[in-house]
Amino acid sequence: MSGETLNGLLKNGQKILEQSGIREAGLDAWLLLEYITGKSRAYYFAHGDEGVTEETACRYQELIRKRAEHIPLQHLTHQAFFMGYEFYVNEDVLVPRQDTETLMEAALELLKGNKAPRILDMCTGSGCIITSLMLEVPEASGIGVDLSEKALEVAIRNARELGTADRTKFVKSDLFSAEYFSKKDNAEKVTGYDMLISNPPYIPSGEIEGLMEEVRLHDPRMALDGMEDGLYFYREITRQAMDHIRPGGWLLYEIGCEQGKDVKELLEKEGFIKTEIRQDLCGLDRVVLGQRPLLQEEKYV
Numbered sequence: 001m002s003g004e005t006l007n008g009l010l011k012n013g014q015k016i017l018e019q020s021g022i023r024e025a026g027l028d029a030w031l032l033l034e035y036i037t038g039k040s041r042a043y044y045f046a047h048g049d050e051g052v053t054e055e056t057a058c059r060y061q062e063l064i065r066k067r068a069e070h071i072p073l074q075h076l077t078h079q080a081f082f083m084g085y086e087f088y089v090n091e092d093v094l095v096p097r098q099d100t101e102t103l104m105e106a107a108l109e110l111l112k113g114n115k116a117p118r119i120l121d122m123c124t125g126s127g128c129i130i131t132s133l134m135l136e137v138p139e140a141s142g143i144g145v146d147l148s149e150k151a152l153e154v155a156i157r158n159a160r161e162l163g164t165a166d167r168t169k170f171v172k173s174d175l176f177s178a179e180y181f182s183k184k185d186n187a188e189k190v191t192g193y194d195m196l197i198s199n200p201p202y203i204p205s206g207e208i209e210g211l212m213e214e215v216r217l218h219d220p221r222m223a224l225d226g227m228e229d230g231l232y233f234y235r236e237i238t239r240q241a242m243d244h245i246r247p248g249g250w251l252l253y254e255i256g257c258e259q260g261k262d263v264k265e266l267l268e269k270e271g272f273i274k275t276e277i278r279q280d281l282c283g284l285d286r287v288v289l290g291q292r293p294l295l296q297e298e299k300y301v
Helices: 006-019 025-035 041-046 054-068 074-076 100-111 128-136 149-161 188-193 205-210 215-217 232-242 260-269
Strands: 079-082 085-088 118-122 141-146 168-174 194-199 245-255 274-279 287-291
Touching: 006 041, 006 054, 006 128, 006 188, 006 260, 025 041, 025 054, 025 074, 054 074, 074 079, 079 128, 085 149, 100 194, 100 245, 100 274, 100 287, 118 128, 128 149, 128 194, 141 149, 141 232, 149 168, 168 194, 188 245, 194 232, 205 215, 205 260, 232 245, 260 274
Parallel strands: 118 141, 118 194, 141 168, 194 245
Antiparallel strands: 079 085, 245 287, 274 287
């Protein structure tokens, strides 16, 4: 044994994280202890004086040291929870955020009544959006697109581990540039997707240096950088979206909290109707959505 106890490890870990300016030091210290020991919080409260092995103490202290360097907790545990599902994550993907669940709620609402929708997730990253949609809509099928090969490896792993790989295809592409999207025998090219959903990079390039260390130093820059004004990917996707969404289908975006008006105008300029801005739980603009008109309506848009 190391001479350390569960209680001693936790208190020391919390102290180190507090001194390093970690905002939720107590919670992170506990989550790392739970990850290393496999012991629940209830077990800890009942057996806090229990000794731990030297190996356990060393592993925990090493993770605390890394967290004190502002490496994201999820990169250390390789676990992130989204929509109630556990996803594998690493430094090659953006860690799923609770904010994005607002996008998911809007998507699921719009998919009601569509028993077997075809869904395109642009800038898929970890695959948390497309995989969660496959889990929530069991007859759905989907495509996840990303330019990063390493991100796609993570997305494919998540689809396999969560049992949706048979209904999900992943494509490496710079938005719609891949040959896959121009094939004449591509069923989706002929009939269109019921939904195009995206949480693209949307932080203006000049603002990235001001982000918290966990994001600025450890999230992949290509998952953050929305170019000069943060709207580059919204423009490019929206400009081509009508070619890939079926009449009556939907385009949904997660947005930065000050981008709602601009992104909504982009959709309207391209002919989308029923455009709407939705807020997250904090009351901040978080989602913009719009519908491709039915064919008979397009003549009047």
